[in-house]
Amino acid sequence: MADLNVNILGHDFKNPVIMSSGVFGYGREYEEFFPLEALGGMATKGTTLHKRNGSEGKRITETPSGLLFSVGLQNPGIDYYIENELPNLLTKNTNILTNVAASDKEEYLQIIDKLEQTDAPIIELNISCPNLSGEPYGVSCSSTEMITRAVRERTKKPLTVKLSPNVGNIGEIAKAAEAGGADAVSLINAISGMKIDINTRRPFLRNNHGGFSGAAIFPIALRMVWEAANAVDIPVLGIGGISSSEDALQMIMAGASCVEVGCAIFKDPYAPIKIINEIDQWCDDHGVKDINELIGAVEPW
Amino acid sequence: MKERIEMKYTQGFYPIIGKENLSRDIFSLTICCHEISSLAVPGQFVHIALPGHSLRRPISISSIDREAHTIRIIFAVKGTGTKDLSCLNVGNTIDIVGPLGNGFTLLGKDKKVILIGGGIGTPPMAAMASYYGENAHVISGFRDKTMVILQDEFKRYTPNTYVCTEDGSEGIKGFVTMPLEELLKKEHFDMVYACGPIPMLKAVAQVTERYDTPCEVSMEQHMGCGIGACLVCTCKIKTEHGIDFRHVCKNGPVFDAREVEWNG
Incomplete structure (x- = not known):
């Protein structure tokens, strides 16, 4: 039994595996497969100021080794979350990252003000949703720093900022979040992608494009996590196409303190549990006593 | 000692x-799975993982044999996933999460009901026909006679079976709503159950509403998790607060036809 505990964002994560936002709702469904306390943490569904119905029509389609996803942030709104979901999640003996999404600064700040009155332990600021209209803040350094700073000034809670991969300079963007006062960065969100049905000449998704996720994006995510981890001094939460303990360990060696597992859970509902157990086994097999030894342990050429 | 927690869902x-090729692109697989057969009710589905695919495929359960500990699924080859599913054979194992979703509301077996299946929406009606026996009137609609399936099975349960084909190559030429309306005109039925393409379900919903007969429809949608976490399989439902986006996997796949927003 290696020590898998990682301390980031002011909290102990009993293992470095967190369920990522968007595939896991508020935990109530997958809890019927395994107890949430087995996880290092979970990020909630991206929650907005008001209830959102989300995108019309078909919202998911498979691609080689991946999938395209466009939910359009369907969620019940922050008030419902605070009243009905957060109290339940706080009983689960795992770290809850409240994922917050909005289309402008005022909305972000209103959500943050509401959360500040609660016991929500950690905020994951989603500035990169690929399925909202308009350009997300996460695509430029200046807007990333501006929104991070604005939120930082309104909350004492630990804050991680979820970054967009749809940029050319992820290291600079991560630095901008750090400069704005983020305690960590989470990356990557889904890559913007598209698929067309050649028989109907229509995009498969009613939203035309969507977030491209799954094993196919793992090498891209890994490279971006490595660049971001090299650029900043704050912890990095590595996300993107992780479907095995080997993927998770690669992310950690690239510099991620924790990893977030996403749509791998669609194929295998026990994926995060297997990843945790296999990381432990790998550490034992390789004489690693503490998972922290592996963070950023890659020896680049 | 820690209390053992019973989990609602399982994967195995x-x-x-058993495997059969029922018509051109339609296959039937019989799967031995006590955990699922002992719990499943007609109208529920199983979520099947296939090597090389990132998403599971939701397939409705067509029959349940609690004594033999088996379920049967019937599916059409439509894309790469169902193609790979059709290549599995007797002796292979299959990765299933299930049973999922809400099944049809079962009334007393003495109630008179109409079961309507359109194309590959026909299979779930086999379990329903087995339950209601001769109190069921089974209407099946297909594009043409090469697509017709399950009629011998329905006839084992009830003498009241009707086949419609769009081109008239077998049975009644026309849509399932023709025999449906004839039946509703003649006598009282306690419930109509339907599964098939959206335009058919919409037409069935309109007819049953006109005859003030309760109707349940089984909806289909592309799915992610299959249990209500990922929110991709939407269905628009009328509520007192307006239209709400519900999810086929967790809130359905069976809905009250009067609640479904059919336009858009």
């Missing part, structure tokens, strides 16, 4: 013990 690998 189960042996395929």
Whole structure:
């Protein structure tokens, strides 16, 4: 039994595996497969100021080794979350990252003000949703720093900022979040992608494009996590196409303190549990006593 | 000692013990899975993982044999996933999460009901016909006679079966709503159950509403998790607060036809 505990964002994560936002709702469904306390943490569904119905029509389609996803942030709104979901999640003996999404600064700040009155332990600021209209803040350094700073000034809670991969300079963007006062960065969100049905000449998704996720994006995510981890001094939460303990360990060696597992859970509902157990086994097999030894342990050429 | 927590959902690998090719692109697999057969009710589905695919495929359960510990699924080859599913054979195991979703509301077996299946929406009606026996009137609609399936099975349960084909190559030429309306005109039915393409379900919903007969429809949508976490399989439902986006996997796949927003 290696020590898998990682301390980031002011909290102990009993293992470095967190369920990522968007595939896991508020935990109530997958809890019927395994107890949430087995996880290092979970990020909630991206929650907005008001209830959102989300995108019309078909919202998911498979691609080689991946999938395209466009939910359009369907969620019940922050008030419902605070009243009905957060109290339940706080009983689960795992770290809850409240994922917050909005289309402008005022909305972000209103959500943050509401959360500040609660016991929500950690905020994951989603500035990169690929399925909202308009350009997300996460695509430029200046807007990333501006929104991070604005939120930082309104909350004492630990804050991680979820970054967009749809940029050319992820290291600079991560630095901008750090400069704005983020305690960590989470990356990557889904890559913007598209698929067309050649028989109907229509995009498969009613939203035309969507977030491209799954094993196919793992090498891209890994490279971006490595660049971001090299650029900043704050912890990095590595996300993107992780479907095995080997993927998770690669992310950690690239510099991620924790990893977030996403749509791998669609194929295998026990994926995060297997990843945790296999990381432990790998550490034992390789004489690693503490998972922290592996963070950023890659020896680049 | 820690209390053992009963989990509502399970995932497992189960042996395929029977396979049939029912028509051109339609296959039937019989799977031995006590955990699923002991819990499943008609109208529920199983979520099947296939090597090389990132998403599971939701397939409705067409029959349940609690004594033999088996379920049967019937599916059409439509894309790469169902193609790979059709290549599995007796002796292979299959990765299933299930049973999922809400099944049809079962009334007393003495109630008179109409079961309507359109194309590959026909299979779930086999379990329903087995339950209601001769109190069921089974209407099946297909594009043409090469697509017709399950009629011998329905006839084992009830003498009241009707086949419609769009081109008239077998049975009644026309849509399932023709015999449906004839039946509703003649006598009282306690419930109509339907599964098939959206335009058919919409037409069935309109007819049953006109005759003030309760109707349940089974909806289909592309799915992610299959349990209500990922929110991709939407269905628009009328509520007192307006239209709400519900999810086929968790809130359905069976809905009250009067609640479904059919336009858009």
